[in-house]
Amino acid sequence: MHIELKRGSSTKLYMQIALTIADRIRSGLIEPGTRLPSVRKMTADLGVSLVTVTKAYAELEAIQLVRCSQGKGCYVRGTEPSDQMSREAAAHSKMSTSDSGVSLNWQMTLVDYLPRAQLWRHFDASPQVRYELHMSAIQPELLPTRDIINSAYHLSSDHAERMAAYGSFQGDWELRQTFATHFASRGLQVTPERMLITSGAQQGIDLVARTFIGPGDVVYMEAPTYTGAIDVFTSRGAKIITVPMDNEGMRIDLLTRLCDTYPPKLIYTIPTYHNPTGVTMSTQRRAQLLNIAQSYHCLILEDDPFADLYFREPPPASIKSMDSAGHVVYIKSFSKVLSPGCRVACAIADGSVLTRLVAAKSTADLGSPLLTQKALQAYIQEQYDTYVHQLREELYSRLCVASEVLEQYATNEMQWRLPEGGLNLWLELQGNMDMHELHRQSLAAGVSFLPGSACYVAESDTTSLRICFTVTSSEALKQGLRILCTVIERVSSQQAGATADRLPLI
């Protein structure tokens, strides 16, 4: 197991070890039932003291991820049958012998560089889930899939030979021209030369990270933030510093102070209808953020999947539209709004930052498929604006449904704030809700949500959760939310009861 130890860090070595192993267990990368390396072996592998490893294992035992016993060693604990992880564990254990029955246990010694993969863990819902509210997406019936397929067909069969070739690493020229027109109508003047087509925003984030972020580089993110981005920056060994948010987005005052001590290499932000909270960063803060980037000669990674999905008024101008000195890499995904199955996003960057991203793209996959690029090009040119206008109204009606259900059924513990756009609703629960138990009971009752902890770097004990109000039908949304409210009430009262039980009986 590779653990990147940062000596001289404010996090003690034993905690670094414990946190890394915890991330791997929670991500399902170490299976339940697995025996951790002995304290002695770990000591030798990492070049730390016996005490450090012993404390790390004790920490893991304290947070109930492993069970240690004298002489037998420490084993990763199992999970409830209803849990996603245990389904993975079942799949793993099938895999621990090969088809021919030979043991694959030697693979446990194979060091890897995957410290965390939370996105993977939280992507699929359990089979018993009838109301999938955990995934941030648009109900497939609302997406123009048939039209996109038709466009792809006509455009590509007219130019079959061209489709056969490798495309440009940077992405199809005509698609980039189409995007230029698209962005111009939204206040962002950009030429096709400044764009790179990526396989979804996820790949865009990953390319920026693999190009510019290495061990110890300082990356700032909002807390909470997008799970998949945390996975990416963690995998590069970044020193991630999170900045709390308020109603205007990232707390720039706090960021400024933090930067004094830890100068940034990159600031990752989702300024518009932020995932998961739905908050939009004010124009003033956007300008301040850009100022900071200019002062520190650092990059801003502006992740913008939702800008077109406003309910009343268009959002503030993008940070990229104010950027004259090439500090912002802007990533606009068309996956969510048009077609998750096409995996097309556009990254906009300047100067050698762009050049270097194109080089990274060539190493990563030689460029995105032409077929899907062509499919979106024709559609965006001709039909996108009409489509997205209707879509906005439909999404807003879903938000109203969610709001009504919550007004009627929410318990006192629940707090929320309706977003001005996007797909997500962030619920904060007051008191000491046992989120693990809530998640378990909710899944058992057929409703999935994204536990807030997946949106924090350190998996803190947050009592928040994200639901998506656009991924199911209105009817399913109503049902699912009502059930969720009931489960929250039940878990809350069980906890209160449990607490009461422990009071002295006098």
Added chain:
Amino acid sequence: MHIELKRGSSTKLYMQIALTIADRIRSGLIEPGTRLPSVRKMTADLGVSLVTVTKAYAELEAIQLVRCSQGKGCYVRGTEPSDQMSREAAAHSKMSTSDSGVSLNWQMTLVDYLPRAQLWRHFDASPQVRYELHMSAIQPELLPTRDIINSAYHLSSDHAERMAAYGSFQGDWELRQTFATHFASRGLQVTPERMLITSGAQQGIDLVARTFIGPGDVVYMEAPTYTGAIDVFTSRGAKIITVPMDNEGMRIDLLTRLCDTYPPKLIYTIPTYHNPTGVTMSTQRRAQLLNIAQSYHCLILEDDPFADLYFREPPPASIKSMDSAGHVVYIKSFSKVLSPGCRVACAIADGSVLTRLVAAKSTADLGSPLLTQKALQAYIQEQYDTYVHQLREELYSRLCVASEVLEQYATNEMQWRLPEGGLNLWLELQGNMDMHELHRQSLAAGVSFLPGSACYVAESDTTSLRICFTVTSSEALKQGLRILCTVIERVSSQQAGATADRLPLI
């Protein structure tokens, strides 16, 4: 500029610095005309002595990549107007100011982690090239693009809603079932659970590297080998050790001895119709290679794009088909043989090696696009075997054309060996051919080839080159090869003349 220095390595520090900078200059990542950081700054940044940096810069000057002058510093040299790099340089210099005319020079201080991107440099040919023999691909007219587009259309419009969703990270289940049947008919028994769909073989190699290879990990490769794989392992900071080849492929006797000193973490091989040499590894060596992997508990990455493209007899069984203990990650690309534009390949792995690759795929891009997967699925199911049967005959006829031209026009310097399958022909030139000059004159005469140096890790002064005999029409292949022979003769005689000139005139 981030330079990963390996203290205690057999390569001296100043050479490590020089090689890294050289790679970046050759890859176009540092533009012609750029001033390198001052010796003093570099000394401080890297924590090495002034002498070390001075020697590194002197080395770069000796190999004519930079020009240093007292008091002014060292500048990256420009290149001929006919050169690919200078077109990039032109694009770069346009980019060194933003659209609004603001300087982007601050970006030069932005450290990145991209040590090499040769693939990117050698991908596109210059505009004056009429005979593109540098790229390993099949002439678009021979590919079944129209049929694939039709399949995609019918299959996807029948299931439009499904196409709208995110697919599985691991790849479409039905495509994996189709692949299982496909591989079974080729002696490789594998279930869909053991597969991961990737965006081309390039992404497969990259996922294996990012998951299992980190700084200093020992990776063995054939010398020469696939440029894109060198880029990937270099970018991970691997300690790459190359093993010479003979007529039976990688010299396992040498590999065995090297492994005694440097135990392998991964062995990368293209055993069948090797790229670039065309050599096929014998069955005995395949078995020996697997034995080594078992002894050292390491991985073999078996890259197999060409197995279906044999000319007379099918190639030996894949190493994966002998692998019972999960040591081999097998990557089969369908890009070359069916559709470079679709970017679909299949990785086969076992146990937690597979699980970890799936996790890496989720972080990299959330899974490949469904549309392109569906497109290939229907085609492979119904038409692939008939298609590939005809294709083999056509490709063989191209090889015969190339062989005839070479027999007739080759100069005494040229040596080659006809491959039993695949797309590539490797030419070795005897004597001290100036390959840079040959490449320049060949491009000027309208013929591109891949300089052999791109296929070596250390960019050694090899006098070999790769041409692809399947990427153009037969007629263009004839013309191009004839011109190439003429250019080789001319450069050779110019050099002989130049040498003669330098002889004492007595």
